[in-house]
Amino acid sequence: MADLSTDPVINGIYKGMRRGIEVTIQNGCLDSSIILVYSGIDAMAYLGMPASQDDVTRKDFMSWVDRYMKFPCTEQVTGVEFYGARCGMLHNYSVYSDLSRQGKCRVIGYKSNSIPPVIYAPEVNKNLVLVSVSALAESFFRGVDQFLVELFADQAKAKKAEERLKKFVQCVRIGNPSTPSND
Numbered sequence: 001m002a003d004l005s006t007d008p009v010i011n012g013i014y015k016g017m018r019r020g021i022e023v024t025i026q027n028g029c030l031d032s033s034i035i036l037v038y039s040g041i042d043a044m045a046y047l048g049m050p051a052s053q054d055d056v057t058r059k060d061f062m063s064w065v066d067r068y069m070k071f072p073c074t075e076q077v078t079g080v081e082f083y084g085a086r087c088g089m090l091h092n093y094s095v096y097s098d099l100s101r102q103g104k105c106r107v108i109g110y111k112s113n114s115i116p117p118v119i120y121a122p123e124v125n126k127n128l129v130l131v132s133v134s135a136l137a138e139s140f141f142r143g144v145d146q147f148l149v150e151l152f153a154d155q156a157k158a159k160k161a162e163e164r165l166k167k168f169v170q171c172v173r174i175g176n177p178s179t180p181s182n183d
Helices: 008-026 030-048 058-068 079-092 133-153 155-165
Strands: 107-111 128-132
Touching: 008 030, 008 133, 008 155, 030 058, 030 079, 030 133, 030 155, 058 079, 058 133, 079 107, 107 133, 128 133, 133 155
Parallel strands: 107 128
Antiparallel strands: none
8 A cells, every 4th residue: 555644745734734724623722723714825826826836826816716615505706806815815914905805805704514515695794705624625625626636637737736735734644654644
């Protein structure tokens, strides 16, 4: 059987990013979950950006979201809205960003869980949309799965992605193999 413990997709994405998001949600650290999802979107956009680029851009982030992140309800959230929310959380630890203050996107508020997963009531506040944190994570996970299948189906993109994956943070086990692992 192949040893997948050092495979960057398994180790970096599934055991790293995804597990971190799941653990923060399970432990009620929803703000941390949100930040990790936005960081994960940046990482996925990095893998899929054009081969000639070295750094992911706002356009790459927004395009990735628009293509891969969908919610199982009528109301959806756009790439520009998630980018504004990302900037607010990562730069200000806030729901507000330059984009939302300029009226270029709705402010995203968060709920621990809700049905439907996205709630928009313009009669209450036309500039606010509420998103379930667990649904945000699930939408990201489904998007990652779809993205990776499409990415590795294209040989040219797959080759570049494999180069980029080598740069991903990975946890590898060093030391006595008989010591119990926390995987």
